Each structure stands twice: as C-alpha cells, then as structure tokens.
Amino acid sequence: MNDLPLIQNANMFLSDRPSVYAFRQQSLLSLTKKGYPTLKSEAWKYTDIRPILNQKLTLEHNDLCNHCHCQTEKDDSFALNIFFCNGKLHIEDFNTPPGLNITPLPLALYNKEYTSYIGHAYDADKHPFAALNGFYLEEGLCICVEKAAKIAKPLTINYNAHSPDGRQIHLHNIFIIEKGADIEIVENYTADSDATYFNNIVNEIYIKEGGKLNHYIIQKESHSAYHIALNAAKIQKSGTYHQYYKASGAKISRHENLINLEGPSANAEIYAAYTAKKECLNDITTNINHLSQNTTSSQYVKGVLEENSSAVFQGKIHIAPHADKTCGTQLHKALYLNDNANLNCKPELEIFADDVKCSHGASCGEINKDQLFYLISRGISKKEAIKILTEAHLNEIFALIPNEKIQNKYFY
Amino acid sequence: MATPLLEIKDLHARVQDKEIIKGLNLTINRGEIHALMGPNGAGKSSLSYVLCGKDGYEVTSGTILFKGQDLLSMPAEERARNGLFLSMQSPVEIPGVIVSNFLKQSLNSVLKHRKQEELDTINFMKLLRSEAEKLGIKPEFLKRFVNVGFSGGEKKRFETLQMSLLKPDFCILDEIDSGLDVDALKIVAEGVNSLHTQDNAFLVITHYQRLLEDIVPDIVHIFADGKIIKTGDKSLAAQIEKSGYASFLTKDKQ
Ligand SMILES: Nc1ncnc2c1ncn2[C@@H]1O[C@H](COP(=O)(O)OP(=O)(O)OP(=O)(O)O)[C@@H](O)[C@H]1O
Numbered sequence: 001m002n003d004l005p006l007i008q009n010a011n012m013f014l015s016d017r018p019s020v021y022a023f024r025q026q027s028l029l030s031l032t033k034k035g036y037p038t039l040k041s042e043a044w045k046y047t048d049i050r051p052i053l054n055q056k057l058t059l060e061h062n063d064l065c066n067h068c069h070c071q072t073e074k075d076d077s078f079a080l081n082i083f084f085c086n087g088k089l090h091i092e093d094f095n096t097p098p099g100l101n102i103t104p105l106p107l108a109l110y111n112k113e114y115t116s117y118i119g120h121a122y123d124a125d126k127h128p129f130a131a132l133n134g135f136y137l138e139e140g141l142c143i144c145v146e147k148a149a150k151i152a153k154p155l156t157i158n159y160n161a162h163s164p165d166g167r168q169i170h171l172h173n174i175f176i177i178e179k180g181a182d183i184e185i186v187e188n189y190t191a192d193s194d195a196t197y198f199n200n201i202v203n204e205i206y207i208k209e210g211g212k213l214n215h216y217i218i219q220k221e222s223h224s225a226y227h228i229a230l231n232a233a234k235i236q237k238s239g240t241y242h243q244y245y246k247a248s249g250a251k252i253s254r255h256e257n258l259i260n261l262e263g264p265s266a267n268a269e270i271y272a273a274y275t276a277k278k279e280c281l282n283d284i285t286t287n288i289n290h291l292s293q294n295t296t297s298s299q300y301v302k303g304v305l306e307e308n309s310s311a312v313f314q315g316k317i318h319i320a321p322h323a324d325k326t327c328g329t330q331l332h333k334a335l336y337l338n339d340n341a342n343l344n345c346k347p348e349l350e351i352f353a354d355d356v357k358c359s360h361g362a363s364c365g366e367i368n369k370d371q372l373f374y375l376i377s378r379g380i381s382k383k384e385a386i387k388i389l390t391e392a393h394l395n396e397i398f399a400l401i402p403n404e405k406i407q408n409k410y411f412y
Numbered sequence: 413m414a415t416p417l418l419e420i421k422d423l424h425a426r427v428q429d430k431e432i433i434k435g436l437n438l439t440i441n442r443g444e445i446h447a448l449m450g451p452n453g454a455g456k457s458s459l460s461y462v463l464c465g466k467d468g469y470e471v472t473s474g475t476i477l478f479k480g481q482d483l484l485s486m487p488a489e490e491r492a493r494n495g496l497f498l499s500m501q502s503p504v505e506i507p508g509v510i511v512s513n514f515l516k517q518s519l520n521s522v523l524k525h526r527k528q529e530e531l532d533t534i535n536f537m538k539l540l541r542s543e544a545e546k547l548g549i550k551p552e553f554l555k556r557f558v559n560v561g562f563s564g565g566e567k568k569r570f571e572t573l574q575m576s577l578l579k580p581d582f583c584i585l586d587e588i589d590s591g592l593d594v595d596a597l598k599i600v601a602e603g604v605n606s607l608h609t610q611d612n613a614f615l616v617i618t619h620y621q622r623l624l625e626d627i628v629p630d631i632v633h634i635f636a637d638g639k640i641i642k643t644g645d646k647s648l649a650a651q652i653e654k655s656g657y658a659s660f661l662t663k664d665k666q
C-alpha cells in the first residue's frame with residue numbers, strides 16, 4: 001500500500017475520528033483498487049500524469065502559514081476574501097453576511113449536517129485524484145448559503161502558492177446552495193514563484209431547488225506546478241450553475257467538471273478560456289449528465305495554444321432516458337500560435353431520450369493573417385499584434401461575465 | 413535635386429507563384445499627389461501590399477527606396493513607423509479589439525519610433541475625440557471593435573481617422589471612395605486634403621474620376637497587367653471615365 005505514489009503517513013490519516021476515518025479508508029481503497037489513470041484510461045487518454053507521480057512530492061505538516069504577507073489585499077468592499085496559503089487556511093473571524101455560513105473543513109467534519117455531503121457528488125472509483133484527495137481529507141471549506149438567502153457580495157477564496165516547492169496540497173470544499181439561495185464564489189489560484197508543487201482540489205457543489213451559483217475560477221499556478229481539480233455538482237429542480245474559468249498556469253492542468261442535472265429545468269453553463277503555455281498541458285474535461293426533463297446545458301470553450309504546448313478538451317453530454325425536452329450545446333474554438341502545438345478535442349454525445357436538442361462544434365485555426373497585417377501595418381510590432389489578437393480571441397468569453405467588477409479584476 | 417520620397421525601379425513581385433507586378437517603375441516626390449487607375453485584377457492592391465510588406469507578397473527583383481532607404485529590407489511595422497500608410501480597400505474586421513485601444517497602441521508605437529513623447533490615456537483620448545469629430549465619427553464608435561459591423565463608408569472614415577492620427581509621409585489610398593455616399597466622400601476628401609502638405613505625398617488608387625475632382629492629382633498613371641502603361645495629367649482620368657481602358661490596352665499591345 002505504501003508503494004502507491006503520493007501516499008504517505010497512511011497510519012496517521014487513518015487514525016482520526018471514525019466518520020472521517022471511514023471516508024479516508026474508502027477513498028484509499030478506491031485508489032488502491034483502481035490505481036492512478038494511465039493513457040489507457042478513457043478519461044485520461046490525452047493527459048499523461050506520470051510526471052506528477054514521479055515527483056516524490058511530500059505533505060507539509062505544520063498547520064500554520066508563516067508567511068502572512070501572502071494576504072496582500074483585503075478589498076472587502078468588493079468581496080469577502082478568504083485566504084489559503086500553501087493549502088493552509090488563514091483562520092480569522094469571517095465577517096459573513098446573514099445567510100452565509102463558512103466553516104473550515106476540520107470543524108465541518110464534526111457537524112453531521114455537513115458530513116452527509118462529503119463524497120456524494122462523485123464516485124471515487126472513477127476519479128482517482130478525488131480518491132487521493134479523499135484520503136487526505138483535512139483542509140478546505142464548507143460554505144453553506146441558507147434557504148432563500150441572496151448574498152450580494154461575492155465570496156473570493158484566494159489560494160496562494162508561496163514557494164511550496166516539492167509539496168502536495170489537497171483541498172476539499174463543499175458548497176451547499178439551499179433552496180432559492182444565490183451566491184457568487186470566486187476561486188483565485190496564484191503563485192509567487194515557479195515552484196514545483198501539486199494542487200489537488202475537489203469542490204462538491206450541491207444546488208437545491210431554485211438555487212443559483214455563479215462560480216468563477218482563475219487558475220494562474222506556477223508553470224512548474226501541477227493542478228488537478230474536480231468540480232462535482234448536483235443540481236436540483238430549476239437550480240442554476242454557471243462557471244467562468246480562466247486558465248493560464250501549471251505545467252499540467254486538469255480541470256474537470258462533473259455535472260448532474262438532477263431535477264427538472266436544472267441549468268448548467270460553462271464558459272472557459274485557456275492559454276496552453278509553452279511546454280505545458282491544459283486539459284478541460286466536462287461531463288454533463290441530463291437526468292431530468294427540460295434540463296439545459298451549454299459549454300463554450302476558447303483556447304490559445306502556444307509553441308510546443310498541448311491542450312485537451314473532452315466534453316461529454318449524456319442525456320438519460322426520459323430526460324425529454326432537454327437541450328445541450330457545446331462549442332470549442334482553439335487558436336494555434338505555432339504548428340508545434342498539439343490539440344486533442346473529443347466531443348461526445350450520448351443520447352437515450354427522443355425529444356432533445358443537442359449540438360457540438362469545434363474549430364481550430366491559426367492567427368488570421370489579414371488581421372495580423374492590419375495591426376502591423378499600423379506600426380504595432382508583430383509580437384504585440386499577436387498578443388492583441390490572442391487576447392481578443394479569449395475576450396469573447398470574458399465579455400460574457402455577468403459581474404463587471406469580477407470581470408475587470410480577474411479576467412481582463 | 414531632392415531625394416524622391418518613393419522610388420520604385422523595375423519591380424517584379426508575385427503572390428502564390430503568380431507573377432502580379434511585372435516591371436514597375438514609379439517615382440513620387442514630396443508634395444505630389446499621384447492617381448493610379450486600372451482595370452479590376454490589374455494588381456493595384458497587390459502593389460500596395462508589396463509596398464507595405466504584407467506576408468506572401470514576394471518581391472522577385474527590383475528595388476524600392478523610401479526616403480532614400482531600402483524599403484524592402486524593413487519589416488512591415490518599421491515601414492509603418494517610418495511614415496508609410498495604407499488605407500485598405502477592404503479593411504478587415506477584428507472582433508475583440510477595441511478601436512480606441514488599438515489606435516492608442518498604434519500611435520504610441522509610431523511616436524516612440526520618432527522619439528516623440530508617447531501619449532497617456534487622457535491626452536490620447538482628447539486627441540482622438542477631436543480628430544474623430546472632424547471626420548464626423550461619433551464617440552460611441554471609438555468603443556466598438558475594429559471594423560466589426562462598420563458600414564462600407566464607416567470603414568473608410570475610420571481609415572482616414574488613422575491617417576490623420578499617424579500623420580504619415582506617404583499614404584496609399586486604395587479605393588477610399590468605394591462605399592462612400594456623396595457627403596461622406598466630401599468629408600473624407602477634405603480630411604485627406606487637410607493632411608496634404610509639401611512634405612508628404614499620396615498615391616490615390618481609384619476607379620472613378622469623381623474622387624479626383626476633390627483630391628486633385630498632379631499625375632495620373634494607368635496600370636495594367638502588372639505595370640504602368642501610361643502616365644499623364646488629370647485629363648487622363650477624364651479620358652478613362654469617357655471611354656474606358658480598352659483603347660489604352662490595345663495601343664499597348666501593338
Ligand atoms: N493572396 C492572393 N492569392 C492569390 N491570388 C491573388 C492574391 N492576391 C491577389 N491575387 C490576384 O492577383 C491579381 C491582382 O489582384 P489585386 O487585388 O491586386 O487587383 P486590383 O488591381 O487591386 O483589382 P481591383 O480593382 O478589383 O481592386 C488578381 O488576379 C487576384 O486574384
């Protein structure tokens with residue numbers, strides 16, 4: 001068992017409170033049974049994770065963050081800010097508005113109301129890194145928006161990587177949006193060095209009847225880091241989940257969405273813009289399951305591939321039998337900056353109902369030569385012109401962001 | 413004698429293995445306005461792309477001196493910064509790029525090259541708004557994406573606006589009259605005339621004599637099959653308007 005890469009101190013993690021212990025053991029069992037994915041695993045066939053396993057990454061034991069200047073800005077007028085530094089939460093009094101409960105995961109693990117949510121949005125057998133994350137279940141947040149509460153200010157979770165060289169970091173968040181509640185959550189991943197570390201995140205998202213979550217994710221990890229995230233959402237009747245994702249960091253980045261539209265008229269929309277940097281891999285994998293009638297989903301993903309980069313887009317829309325009058329759309333547009341870039345695009349439609357509307361499309365191309373010439377012929381350098389055009393390509397996604405402050409602060 | 417602004421000698425150029433410019437000679441001095449007229453597909457736009465250094469337009473032989481310097485050894489952005497400007501026949505739409513941002517970057521790259529002070533946003537916007545107003549361009553327009561959804565006439569006004577900001581030494585106007593209504597034609601022609609000084613020059617490519625009544629050329633060239641086949645004064649334009657190119661083309665063949 002200790003031969004499994006990334007698993008350390010198993011005894012320590014398996015001797016906690018019984019409820020937590022059981023979950024960690026279950027997770028470890030899944031991982032031991034299934035192993036890490038290989039290029040033969042259907043869901044991972046384009047993303048080779050061996051570099052992560054070969055790094056001999058270690059866990060950090062001290063619970064406190066010693067570098068408190070990572071908490072650089074506290075613009076609380078605009079958003080409620082929470083800080084993690086190298087995976088450790090800055091404990092402080094959250095000045096939370098009524099209707100919003102934020103509980104650090106170690107405390108939430110004592111609360112029966114919350115523990116029942118842990119591990120229910122995904123199947124650990126099918127998500128090996130979520131299983132690894134489950135084994136290390138310790139750090140994270142449980143965010144609960146009470147029934148009918150409309151939280152006006154966005155909640156921003158800042159994850160700062162403060163030179164965590166050689167570390168593995170596992171974070172597990174639970175977002176519970178109760179009936180008719182409404183919130184905007186920003187997750188902001190940043191690094192202050194080009195350290196090699198592994199950030200492994202699981203967000204379990206539960207949206208109850210008529211609830212709404214706008215989820216913004218900005219991934220700017222170090223270009224030597226590994227970032228694997230699973231957003232697993234279960235959305236009830238008329239619930240809405242909108243995700244806006246911007247990625248430009250990490251050596252290997254895997255951003256996976258598993259979205260179950262469980263109640264009638266549930267809706268999910270994913271807008272993503274990524275830049276696959278030189279020598280880096282950017283993977284966006286989305287599974288949307290339409291499990292009920294009148295459910296709708298759309299995905300719009302735009303990417304830029306720099307020289308010697310790789311990108312993966314896998315988007316699966318599954319429509320269950322009797323999930324009639326559903327509508328699922330998917331569009332991916334990539335821009336190559338150089339011939340030496342590698343894009344794997346795998347759209348899949350799995351339709352078991354009759355009365356459905358589904359579409360998918362993909363396009364990829366180089367920078368438009370006429371546009372490039374137009375800019376250059378006005379005195380702008382070729383390098384700047386390429387930058388302007390790639391930004392313009394991604395700006396179409398950012399223009400769709402409903403919150404102007406978030407749009408200006410994090411996306412443009 | 414002063415160095416000509418532009419001096420093209422025995423120019424041959426091709427695009428995608430097709431020879432388009434076949435031995436062109438043209439000298440333009442400061443202060444002059446030249447008109448270039450010729451049938452569709454003759455290679456007029458191609459000539460302007462060759463001058464501005466568009467990728468794919470390959471010079472196979474000949475020389476071009478611009479202000480006495482070898483133009484062909486300069487990358488396209490250098491040519492622009494050195495004072496060459498092309499008002500394009502069909503300006504391309506660039507979704508996602510905002511007009512004012514684009515123009516600020518363009519002007520500042522040119523100013524920097526001339527070792528002049530770059531403009532900050534406030535001063536740039538002041539200048540931009542006043543230049544736009546002169547051409548009847550509304551301020552809302554400056555927040556739009558470059559050429560996206562512009563009408564034919566709006567595109568041409570926008571080209572003229574760029575010209576008035578960058579103050580180039582040599583401007584090629586490739587069918588700046590196409591798509592303009594009578595009033596817009598007046599405004600654009602006035603804009604061009606107000607830019608014209610004894611230090612700069614214009615090459616006006618057009619199919620219609622109408623434009624040349626407002627922007628009066630010193631010299632008119634007829635361009636066909638990759639070279640200039642006849643040069644004369646503005647009465648040549650009137651002659652073309654009346655009887656077309658046929659007589660010139662057949663004469664050329666004899
Ligand atoms: N990129 C290109 N690839 C292939 N052929 C080209 C290209 N550019 C120009 N040509 C061809 O070269 C010839 C000259 O075209 P050009 O646009 O220069 O003509 P023009 O004189 O400007 O015509 P018009 O009066 O219609 O604008 C045409 O036959 C055109 O099809």
Ligand SMILES: [Mg+2]
Nearest residue numbers: 456457458501
């Ligand atoms: Mg033309």
